[in-house]
Amino acid sequence: MHRTYVGLFLIALVTLVVEVLLTRIFDVLLWPNVSFMIISCALFGLGLGGLYDVLEIRGGDALDLSGIALLFGVSVWALPLLLNAVPFSVDRIAQEPVAQVGCFLALYLILLAPFFFAGLCICRLFSAAASDIQRLYFWDLSGAAVGSALLIPLLRPLGPERLLQLAAVAALVASALLSNSRQRIALLATVATAFAVLPAALGGRYTRLALHQNKRDVESSIALGQFEVSTWDPVSQISVIDQPSTGQAEADHGKKHVAYDGGTQSSNFYPFDGDFAALRRELPRRLKYQFWQRGVLAAHYLRRDTGHTALIIGSAGGQETKAALLYGASDIDAVEMVRTVVELATGPYANYIGRIFERPEVHLHVGEGRSFLRASGRTYDVIQIFSNYTSSSAAAGSGALSPMYLQTVEAYRDYFEHLKADGILQINHHTYPRMIATAAAAWRALGRDDFRSHVVVVERQQQERQHPDYLPTMLIKMSPWTAAEVADVERFFSFEADGEPAYRIVENPLAPAASFLPAAFYSGVIPESLRAAAPFAVTPVTDDRPTFDFLRRSWRMLAPDRRVGLNLSTAAFLDAELRGDGWLPMDWLHLMVASAASIFYGLVFVLAPMYFTRVGREPWEGKGPALLYFSLLGFGFIALEILLIQIFMKIIGYPLYAVATVITVMLVGAGVGSMASQWVVGRGAARWRLSFGGTIVAGLTLWILYPAISSHVIAAAMPVRIAAATAMIFPLAFFMGMPFPLGILELAGKPRGAVAWAWSMNGLCSTIGSVATVLLSLWLGLRITVLVALLAYAGAAAAYGALRRASERLGSAAPRPYQLPSLASLPGDDGGLRAEGAS
Numbered sequence: 001m002h003r004t005y006v007g008l009f010l011i012a013l014v015t016l017v018v019e020v021l022l023t024r025i026f027d028v029l030l031w032p033n034v035s036f037m038i039i040s041c042a043l044f045g046l047g048l049g050g051l052y053d054v055l056e057i058r059g060g061d062a063l064d065l066s067g068i069a070l071l072f073g074v075s076v077w078a079l080p081l082l083l084n085a086v087p088f089s090v091d092r093i094a095q096e097p098v099a100q101v102g103c104f105l106a107l108y109l110i111l112l113a114p115f116f117f118a119g120l121c122i123c124r125l126f127s128a129a130a131s132d133i134q135r136l137y138f139w140d141l142s143g144a145a146v147g148s149a150l151l152i153p154l155l156r157p158l159g160p161e162r163l164l165q166l167a168a169v170a171a172l173v174a175s176a177l178l179s180n181s182r183q184r185i186a187l188l189a190t191v192a193t194a195f196a197v198l199p200a201a202l203g204g205r206y207t208r209l210a211l212h213q214n215k216r217d218v219e220s221s222i223a224l225g226q227f228e229v230s231t232w233d234p235v236s237q238i239s240v241i242d243q244p245s246t247g248q249a250e251a252d253h254g255k256k257h258v259a260y261d262g263g264t265q266s267s268n269f270y271p272f273d274g275d276f277a278a279l280r281r282e283l284p285r286r287l288k289y290q291f292w293q294r295g296v297l298a299a300h301y302l303r304r305d306t307g308h309t310a311l312i313i314g315s316a317g318g319q320e321t322k323a324a325l326l327y328g329a330s331d332i333d334a335v336e337m338v339r340t341v342v343e344l345a346t347g348p349y350a351n352y353i354g355r356i357f358e359r360p361e362v363h364l365h366v367g368e369g370r371s372f373l374r375a376s377g378r379t380y381d382v383i384q385i386f387s388n389y390t391s392s393s394a395a396a397g398s399g400a401l402s403p404m405y406l407q408t409v410e411a412y413r414d415y416f417e418h419l420k421a422d423g424i425l426q427i428n429h430h431t432y433p434r435m436i437a438t439a440a441a442a443w444r445a446l447g448r449d450d451f452r453s454h455v456v457v458v459e460r461q462q463q464e465r466q467h468p469d470y471l472p473t474m475l476i477k478m479s480p481w482t483a484a485e486v487a488d489v490e491r492f493f494s495f496e497a498d499g500e501p502a503y504r505i506v507e508n509p510l511a512p513a514a515s516f517l518p519a520a521f522y523s524g525v526i527p528e529s530l531r532a533a534a535p536f537a538v539t540p541v542t543d544d545r546p547t548f549d550f551l552r553r554s555w556r557m558l559a560p561d562r563r564v565g566l567n568l569s570t571a572a573f574l575d576a577e578l579r580g581d582g583w584l585p586m587d588w589l590h591l592m593v594a595s596a597a598s599i600f601y602g603l604v605f606v607l608a609p610m611y612f613t614r615v616g617r618e619p620w621e622g623k624g625p626a627l628l629y630f631s632l633l634g635f636g637f638i639a640l641e642i643l644l645i646q647i648f649m650k651i652i653g654y655p656l657y658a659v660a661t662v663i664t665v666m667l668v669g670a671g672v673g674s675m676a677s678q679w680v681v682g683r684g685a686a687r688w689r690l691s692f693g694g695t696i697v698a699g700l701t702l703w704i705l706y707p708a709i710s711s712h713v714i715a716a717a718m719p720v721r722i723a724a725a726t727a728m729i730f731p732l733a734f735f736m737g738m739p740f741p742l743g744i745l746e747l748a749g750k751p752r753g754a755v756a757w758a759w760s761m762n763g764l765c766s767t768i769g770s771v772a773t774v775l776l777s778l779w780l781g782l783r784i785t786v787l788v789a790l791l792a793y794a795g796a797a798a799a800y801g802a803l804r805r806a807s808e809r810l811g812s813a814a815p816r817p818y819q820l821p822s823l824a825s826l827p828g829d830d831g832g833l834r835a836e837g838a839s
Contacts, residue, residue: 007177008125008136009143011069014167014174015046015118016147016663018076021167022111024151025160028237028262029083029212030090038111040594040767043638044601045112047763049119053127053756054609054616065124066179070188072117073171077195080161081202082110084210090586091213119763121178127755130748133741134674141671141737148663152234156340159232161199161207168195215263228256229348233340236260240269240344253289256349258317258341265387267316268292269345272354276326283326287497291319292386294493294500295458295473299382299426300327301492302475302485308381311335311418313369313406318345318356320384325359333380335365335372342366370405371653373414375715383415384426387471403646404548407435408541410650412442422479428471430573431551432457433565434538435474436507437521438548441540444524452522453480457507458493459569468569472506481509506567517565534564536574543650544781552577555585591771598768605764615753622750622806629743629799630758634765636792637736639773640699641666643786646777648725651710657722665726669733677738685742688804692797694735699790702728703783739796746803 019042026038088103126136154163172188172195179185199206211219221227221241229240238260245254256269270290272279279286287294300310300323307330312320315334324332334357336342342364346357357364365372369385385406405411407429415425429435436455443451459472475489486508493503507515520530526538535554541547551574558571577587585592606627609616645662652658673680673691680694681687706728713724740762747754776785 003177004125005135005139007065007069007174008122009139009146010170010174010177011072011118011121012140012143013147013150014072014076014171015042015115016144017150017163017167018042018079018114020148020151021155021160021163022079024155024232024237025083025209027264029209030088037594039770040597041108041111042115043763043767043770044597045115046119046122047601047605047760047767048112048116049121050123050756050758050760050763051605051608052116052120053123054613054753054760064179065121066175066181066184068117068121068124069171069175069178070184070191072114072121073168073175073195074191075113075117076164076171077168079110079114079164080209081206083107084205086110087212089212093584119759123756123759126744126759130744130755133744134678137674137737137741137744138671141667141674145664145667145671148667149660152660155232155234160209165195165199211262213262216257216259216266218257218259218263221257229344231340233338235338236265236340237262238338238340238344240349255289256317256352258344260338267341268319269317269349269353270319270322271352272322272356274354274356280326284495284497287500291323293471294497294503295426295428295471296320296386297323297326298458298473298489298492299384299424299475300324300329302424302488303381304328306381309378310382310384311373311376311378311380313373313383313385314387315345315357315364316341318353320386321362322354322356324382324384325356325361329382330361332362333365333372333376333378334362335367335369337366337368339366368653370411370414371714371718371721373418374653375717376418377715379418379420379423381420381423382426383419383423386426386428403546403649404541405543405546405649407438407548408543408546409438409441409445410543412439413445416442416446416476416478419478422477424478425476427474427476429474430470431536431548431570432459432472432474432507433517433521433567433570434536434541434548434551436517437526437538438540439476440522440524442524450480451524452512452519453509454478455507455509455522456481456486456489456505458489458503458505461502461504463568465568465572465575468572470569470573472569474507483510486510516562516567518563521565530564534566535561536566536570538565542781544783545778546646547778549587550778552585552587591774594767594771598764598771601764601767605760609753609757609760613753613757615751615757618751620751620754621809622746622803625799625802625806626743626747626750626754626758627761629796629803630740630762631765632792632796632799633739633743634762635769635772636789636796638766638769639785639789639792640732640736642770642773643777643782643789644729646782647706647786648729651714651721651725652718653714653721657718658725661722661725662729665729666733666736669730670737673734673737674741676734677741681738681742685745685804688742688800689797691735691738691742692793692800695732695739695793696790698732698735699786699793702732703786703790736793739793739800743800743803746800746807749807 019038022038086103086107088100088107093100122140126133129136151163158166169192172192176185176188211222214220218239218241221243226242226244227239228242229238231238238258239262241257241259243255243257253271255271258267258269260266272290279290291297296319300308304327307328309331310324310329310333312324312332312334315321315336321332321334345353346364350358356362419425427435436457439455440451443454454477456475456477457472458475460469463469477485486505490505493505507517512519518530520527521538524540526540531539535558536551537553551570555578557575557578558566560566560568560571577585611617641663644666645659648662649658652661677691680690709724709728713721716724743758744755747758773785773789776788780788
C-alpha cells in the first residue's frame with residue numbers, strides 16, 4: 001500500500017519538474033510567450049490521459065500502472081533528443097507555413113507524451129481506489145509541491161538535460177514501486193542503465209539543447225566557436241560569447257556578449273583597464289566600444305563631479321556602474337537579479353571589465369529592484385533602469401501575461417519617493433508614450449502637478465522602420481528642468497562619436513508645442529476619446545494590470561500619428577510582431593493557439609465520451625452536475641494559482657521566489673486539506689459545505705487583507721515576506737484541497753468510467769482556465785479576476801449539492817469505507833483489477 005503512495009508521489013513530482021523545466025527550456029529555445037503553451041500542453045496531456053481511460057482504449061498488460069510509468073520515464077528521457085530533432089522556428093512560419101505547422105504538431109506531440117502518460121497513471125490510480133482519494137490526492141499534491149521546489153536548487157548545478165535524466169530515473173523507480181513482477185523490475189534496471197549510458201554515445205544530439213531561433217545571432221556565434229560560458233541560472237540561462245575586435249577603429253578591442261535566455265535579452269562585458277580619467281578624456285572616440293549607447297551615461301553626466309549617489313536597477317555587465325563612476329559618483333547601489341551574471345562579473349571576467357564592482361563606491365546586490373528600493377529606505381540623486389526586464393517566463397510568473405513590475409504606476413511612485421529633491425530618474429525602454437502616461441499617473445497620485453515641465457525624452461534623430469530607436473532616453477527630474485539644464489542635455493547628445501548617430505530631444509519641457517506627445521499623456525488621466533482613437537494601448541500600467549507589453553489593438557500595419565501619440569519606434573515595435581502580411585501577430589500567437597486548442601479540446605472531451613462510451617451514452621443520476629462540478633474546480637484552481645503568483649510578486653519581490661512560494665504552499669496546503677477533509681466534513685461528507693464556504697471565506701479574507709498586509713511587510717526581510725505570503729495563502733489552499741476528493745467520493749458508486757471522465761474534464765477546464773485567466777486579467781485586472789475564480793467555487797458548491805441529491809436518490813451518498821488495493825489487485829502485471837472505479 002505504501003509503495004503505491006510513494007509511486008504516485010514520484011509520478012507527481014516528476015510531472016511538475018518536467019512542466020516547470022520545459023517552460024525554462026522554451027524561454028531559451030524559442031520565446032517566453034511561446035513557453036506559455038507548455039502549461040496548456042501539460043494540462044491538456046493530464047486530461048487526455050483521463051479521456052483515454054474513459055474511452056476504454058486498452059492495450060492489454062502493456063498498459064498496466066507499472067507499464068504506464070515506464071512509458072512516462074522513457075518519454076521524459078527522450079525529450080532532449082527529440083527537441084533537437086524537430087526544426088521548428090517561429091520566424092519561419094510565414095515563409096514555410098506547411099512545413100512549420102507540421103514541425104509544430106510534431107513538437108506538440110513530443111511535449112504532450114509525458115503528461116499524457118502521467119495523467120493516465122494518476123487517473124487509473126484514482127479510479128481504482130476512488131474511496132481512498134483523500135490520501136491519494138494528498139500524495140499527488142505533495143509530490144507536485146516537492147517537484148516545484150526542487151527546480152530552483154537543482155537547475156544550476158545539473159542543467160536541464162541531466163535534470164530530465166534524473167526525472168526519468170525517478171519515473172522508473174515509480175514504475176518499480178507499482179509492480180510486483182521481478183521480470184519488470186529487471187527490465188527497469190536495464191532501461192535505467194541505458195538512460196545513463198546513451199547520452200554519452202549520442203553526444204551533442206542529447207547533451208546540448210539546440211536553439212530554435214537565432215536570437216541576436218547567438219546561434220551563429222556558437223557555430224563560429226565563439227562560445228565561452230553557459231550556465232542555467234534559475235532566473236535566466238546565461239551564455240557568454242566572445243565577439244572579437246573587428247579592427248575597424250583604434251578603440252575597438254572587442255567585447256563579450258552576455259546572452260540571457262539564448263539572446264532574448266543581452267548585456268555586454270566591455271574590456272576596460274580601470275583608468276576612468278583616460279576614458280573620460282577619450283570618451284567620444286571610445287564611446288561605442290565601452291557603452292551600449294550614449295543614453296547609458298546621460299543622467300550621470302548631468303550630475304557629473306557632484307559626488308552623486310546612484311541606484312542602478314539591473315547592473316548586468318556593468319556599463320551603467322562604469323558610467324556612474326566615470327562622472328564621479330560617490331555611492332552606488334548596483335542591483336542585479338541574476339546571480340550568475342554577478343558571479344561572472346566579479347569572478348572570471350572581473351579583470352576584463354576593470355574590476356568596477358570592487359570599487360569602494362560600489363555596493364553590489366543580488367535581488368529585485370523594487371523590493372530592494374522599498375527595503376533600502378534611501379534616497380538617491382539618480383535612479384537608472386536601462387532596459388532591464390527579466391526574459392524568463394518562470395521568473396516573471398507567466399509567459400502569457402508577461403508582467404513588467406518595473407513599469408507600473410506603483411513602481412514610479414517608488415522611484416519618485418526615493419529620489420532627492422533635485423534627483424533624476426532615467427529609464428531606457430521601448431514605447432515611451434506609455435511610460436510617460438504611467439509616470440504621469442504616479443505623479444498625479446502623489447499630489448504633484450505640471451508633470452510636463454519635469455520630463456525630457458531623447459531619441460535618435462534619423463530613424464527608419466527597419467532600425468527604430470527602441471531604447472530612447474527618458475529623464476524625469478523631481479524639480480522642473482531649467483533652460484541651462486536642457487541645454488546641457490542637448491550638448492551631451494550632440495557631440496560626435498565614432499559610429500554613434502545624431503540625437504534630438506523629442507519631448508522638451510521648455511517647448512511643449514514642438515514636442516511629439518499630446519498634453520493628455522502628461523495629465524495622469526488618459527481621456528476616453530484618446531483611448532478609443534489610439535491603435536495601441538495608452539492607458540497607465542498598474543500592479544493590478546502589469547502587462548506593459550500588451551499594446552496591440554490593431555492587426556494592421558501602423559504609421560506614426562502625433563494626434564494619438566503613436567511614435568515611429570512604437571509603431572515599428574508592433575509591426576515587427578506581425579507575420580504573413582499582417583495576419584499573424586506573434587505577440588498574441590500563444591493566446592490564439594491556446595484558445596483555439598481549448599475549443600477543440602472541449603468538443604473532443606465532451607462529445608467523444610458521450611457518443612463512444614457507455615458512461616457517456618447511458619443516463620445516470622448526477623451526470624450533468626458531476627461534469628460541471630469538476631470543470632469548475634479545474635477552472636477555479638488554475639485561475640487562483642496563476643493570479644496568486646502575480647499578486648504575491650509585489651510582496652515577495654523576487655519573481656522566482658514568488659512562483660516557488662505560491663505553488664509550493666498551494667500544493668502543500670491543498671494536500672493537507674485533502675487528508676484532513678475526512679475529519680473536517682465528517683463521515684459521508686455531512687458537513688461538505690465547510691469546504692466550499694472555507695474556500696470562499698479564506699479567499700475573500702485574503703482579498704480584503706492583502707493591501708494592508710503588503711504595505712506593512714513590503715520593506716521587511718525576504719524570510720518575513722515569504723512567511724507573510726505563506727500565512728495568507730495556506731488557509732485558502734487548505735480548503736481548496738477538499739472539493740476534488742469529495743467529488744471523487746461521490747463518483748465511487750457511479751458507472752464505470754465516471755471518475756476518468758471527471759478527471760479529464762478537470763484537466764480540460766484547467767487548460768481553458770489558464771487562457772481565460774490571462775484574458776480576464778487583461779480586461780478586469782488581477783483583483784477582480786480573483787473574485788471570478790472564487791465565484792467558480794461558489795458555482796461548484798451548487799453543482800456538488802445537485803450531485804449529492806442525485807446520489808441520495810440512489811442511496812449512495814456515503815460510500816463504503818475503502819482500503820487501497822494491494823499492488824496485486826491494482827492494474828498490474830498479474831492481470832488484476834482494471835482501473836474501473838470502485839463499483
